[in-house]
Amino acid sequence: MSLDEFAAFRCDAPLDTALFFYHVPKTAGTTVEAVLHALATERGRTLRLVPRAVGMRERPPPAGFFEDERPLAYAGHCWFGAHRWVGRPVHACTVLREPVERVVSEYLWRNANRNRAASADDFRHYLDNLALSNLATRLLAGESEIDWRSVDRAIAHLGSCFLVGRTERLAPFLSAILSLYGGPSVRTRPAKQQRDPRKAQLIEMFGDEIARRNAYDRTLYDYAEAHLFGRADALLRGFSEPAPRRVQVDNPNGKQFVVRDD
Known part of the structure; x- marks a missing residue:
């Protein structure tokens, strides 16, 4: 069985x-959340997942949601600024992914969850109407x-x-968090055992167009690569x-770590 390992140091x-993880879709965010859950468990605390409707400001948070002292970390798809709702000092963090890879991965994930076959024509529809x-x-x-x-x-x-952090080299980001917060080394089951060959095909066909449509994200990623990832x-x-301990965290049923x- 293949596992991803994120080493911690004493x-x-x-x-x-408190940590607040801004989860940009399809940036290995579920892996980050699994590791944060393991860290919080080791510290006798909790990871609190922010409901999407709350994070996207579609409805207010439940009473006391951000005032509770038990969570060591919060995570979710949120507009930036949501960490300011936490009623105590907080460290914000996030992960970026190369923009073309992120768009194609989101398309493949979306289709897989709808049992819909991926194709060039279908991706064209997605790019023009849904992405x-x-x-x-x-x-x-x-x-x-x-x-x-x-x-x-x-x-x-x-x-x-x-x-x-960045999806393409996630280990330093997670190892730093685990080490600074006194966590164990963590092993997680990777979401995929191998790269989907359709991804390379779609990137070859549409990569330049995706890059043009996502020029702002490219600028953001390039800035982080030059100044922040290190x-x-x-x-x-x-x-x-x-670190003296190592744990494994599994995700058998929809973020029930x-x-x-x-």
């Missing part, structure tokens, strides 16, 4: 500031309607984050001794 003074361009910029600027000024606001918001590596240089000793 920390003598673990952080207790929301520059989704990362919209979420991280906290704006549904965007222009180039929104990119500047999204960059400023990213810069205020505790950590920013923070996790820099933080990890201060650690050397492995199960943690066990490994």
Whole structure:
């Protein structure tokens, strides 16, 4: 069985500031949430998943939802700014993905959940009628309607984050969080055992067009690559001794995470 492993290092003074993970769709966010659940469980705390309707400001949060002291971490699809609802100090974090890969992955995920066959014609329909361009910029600027000024606001918001990770190299981001927060090393079952060959075909056919339609997200990703992704590596240089425990977390039924000793 193949597992992804995220190593933690011993920390003598673990952080207790709440974490708030902004989950941009199709950026390995479920893996991040699984690891945050394992971390919270190890600390005797909880991970609280923010309902999409709350995170997208379609309805107010339930009474006391963000005032509870039990959650160590919050996570969800949210407009940036939702972390300010937490009634105590909080560290915001997020993960970005190369924009063309993210769009195609979202299409394949959407079709798989609808038992719908993927094809070039179907992807063309998706791209023209269903795909929301520059989704990362919209979420991280906290704006549904965007222009180039929104990119500047999204960059400023990213810069205020505790950590920013990338899907293509997720381990440093998660290892830094686990280490700084006194967590165990964590192994998770990967969402996929192998790359879907249709992804490469769709990227070859539509990649340039997807890139043009998602130019704001490309600017955001390039900025993070130049200035933000390296923070996790820099933080990890201060650690050397492995954490004393390792756990495995599974996701057998729709984010009902199960943690066990490994």
